[in-house]
Amino acid sequence: VAVDASGNVYVADQENDRIQKFTSGGLFLAKWGSFGSGDGQFNEPRGVAVDAAGNVYVADYGNDRIQKFASGGAP
Numbered sequence: 001v002a003v004d005a006s007g008n009v010y011v012a013d014q015e016n017d018r019i020q021k022f023t024s025g026g027l028f029l030a031k032w033g034s035f036g037s038g039d040g041q042f043n044e045p046r047g048v049a050v051d052a053a054g055n056v057y058v059a060d061y062g063n064d065r066i067q068k069f070a071s072g073g074a075p
Contacts, residue, residue, distance in 0.1 A: 004050045004071060012045040012058060019048060019058060019073065032073030037063050039075050 002010045007024035018033035019042075033042045043062025050056055054071040069075055 002048045002050045002056070004054055005052070008071070010048045010050060010056055012048045014044050014046055014061075017042040017045065019045065019056065019069075021071075021073075030073055032069070033058075040067070040069075040073075042067075 004010070008029065009022045009024065011020045011022070013020050017035040018031050020028070021030040022028055033040060033045065035041065035043060037043065042058065042060050045058050046061040047059035048056060056069045056071060058067045058069065060067055067075070
């Protein structure tokens with residue numbers, strides 16, 4: 001779980017191979033990702049972090065990599 005400067009919450013949904021984004025109040029905003037090894041795909045995402053610029057970093061455990069996204073999910 002990570003929180004950006006605006007208070008939005010990012011959750012690594014390991015079971016569904018995706019990232020979900022919520023407001024600080026819990027309202028759903030966006031999701032991205034699916035199972036696979038291509039760009040924007042995940043195999044057991046286990047961690048998420050956000051930098052000061054709002055970029056989202058995902059620890060893609062099953063694919064042995066870190067992926068970087070814009071805050072809305074674009075690679």
